[in-house]
Amino acid sequence: MSTTRAIINARLVDPASGHDGPGGVLIEDGLIAQTGNELDLDAADDVIDARGCILAPALIDLRCAKEAALTPDGETLDTLCASAMTGGFGTIVLAPNARSPLDNADGFAGMNRGLAQRGVRVLSACGATQGLAGEQMAEIGLMVRGGAVYAGCGDAPIHDARLMRRLLSYTSQFDVWLASRPADPHLAKGAVALESDWSARFGLPAEPAVSERIAIERDAALAELSGGKLMIDRLSTAAGLDALRHVRSRDLEIATTVAIAHLTLNEVDAGGLDSAFRMDPPLRSEADRLALVDAIISGEIDAVVSDHRPTPFDDKGEPFALAIAGTLSLETMLGAMLGLVHDDELELVDALRVMTSGPADLIGLPQGRIAVGAPADLILIDGDKPWVCQPDAFASARGNSAWAGRRFQGRVLQTIVAGDTLYNS
């Protein structure tokens, strides 16, 4: 592997600086040494002529999941990383969930050292409560020392406002985000759909959109009281967005993520009760989706997350209301976001910002930008290449994809991490 590489003649898009124009980079020892159109190519062992391609920072995902070790045919760290690099990700963060609560400080540092050997940079968040049960605090301090990049509450909101206050207060001393699903625990209980015309006709247990608004207002008030840093973990409704705007008028540290499913799908996609579209949070209305897209343009969304979630049966084995929630999304997230660009809903630089410098800035990573001295985590994209999402062809071990059969335009050609090409189409 050469230590000095150059990529030239690309359309260089760097959301951190707002640059979108012709350019290239010179990479030395895994770092970006020069950028621009007049690189010193004499020293380069390897020059990639990227004419017609987009050069951008490698993508960063703050929320994905693998399956528990030894799950038969399960999504392992290997298949997860293969899936990530195919999808253009240079950095992914394992988030806690019920099956893998990441709540044990014993061995947490060792686990993170193991994760660091994977080519793709794999980081880990930690569970904020023991077993994510929302009752007892987990050893967040020890896990942050062991490398946890934020503390998360999993898929369920914290019921108890007093515990939420203490979690925000306690995590504030480590300067880490506390990620919490914005849902009122009682309004959201048992829900598999948004409360709407569609779900009422099907008689599906449903959650009203104000559930999200109530939770954001409560958690923001508690963050104000405690001085904690609140990460709204997958905003999904316009009602929630209204609440976010309201609470941001006060001087609070609030970050917001949105899952790719809620940006590119709506409840009508689940109209045939196809279990592939069973999500948690559930898919919302088209008005909600459009409001989230607008919030990306206005810079109110810090990061878009894959919420990549492998499930044991490709067809999930059960009808919609009983099916396991979630979809694979690492390999389709860029395609789905580029779909918004091709549909003129988003500018490319805005679409990339929430997948690169946005998440990097939240957790203090040096990558996610094309700047001298930054890690050379980069992707080359053919922005127009058409392809069809076929789960059988995924690098992932599983096949549950809400985008199965969709046509995309734009695909990753190379994923480069620390100057090395990990994936080359």
Add this chain to the structure above:
Amino acid sequence: MSRAEFSYDFPHRHLVSVADLNPVDIQIIFERAAHHLAANRTPDKRTDVLRGLTVLNLFFEASTRTQGSFEMAGKRLGADVVNFAMANSSASKGESLSDTARTLAAMKPDIMVVRHSATGAPQFLAERTGLSVVNAGDGMHEHPTQALLDSFTLAQHWGSVGGRRILIVGDILHSRVARSNIGLLNILGAEIRLCAPPTLLPSDVDQWGCDVFHDLDEALKGCDAVMALRQQRERMTGGFVPSEREFFHLFGLTHERLEAASPDVLVMHPGPMNRGVEIHTKLADDPDKSVILDQVESGVAVRMAILELIGGNIRKEAAA
């Protein structure tokens, strides 16, 4: 307009939702059901139009009357009827519904009659197995044969349901019977009224093509039929009304309240009934008003009609 003017055959191989039916389909079902209703009153009930076909009754939720009604319907048509009590079988041993479906399909039945607690389960089974499926109730979604037998019962009394004013009172929110009835009565051109406390109505009910009331006396004015629904305690989480007593006083059907309705008003209930909660016991037993037992009788005839029509299409497909 009579069906004889058209060359049109019942086209369906499944009955998952009333929304799949058009007025002519419904007319065909009613014509066949009227034939079976008459035959069922004679000692020669049994025919063999479904001989050789196997009907599987798959009830993932406990049921007495619907399952018995389908079983009787299948047997009177000469089909082999097998009851699988799914409520305490492989489903409780952790098998997924798609595996259960494939296993049962391998036994080569022809029609599956499915009741399940989850919306969409009958459609899911139809997609996974390719077999004909009759929905016998899925979650809070639909119960199409109940709606058909309700309208058939009314049509037996009136000749036609179109233009009549029909009130559904009680737990609309959790009721698949209400959803199917609203759909079907809309297709048949009836005027539908709903009456319930706001906690027992779906949030968008004003968009369902019905007039919505919270005052029963107001709602009953000029009604030709009123259908009382049971509170579905098994689907409720938390309290929706403070007490059964309060519910009866506000929404329970009594002779006195029916004074506001049409003098020939018919009283219906899909059962099982909670006497003294949604309906006064004397009214339930009043043969001049209550058609509750007629509904049960119609149930067998309507289910025979559906199994017969679907069975006929299965045979046609096999021959082609």
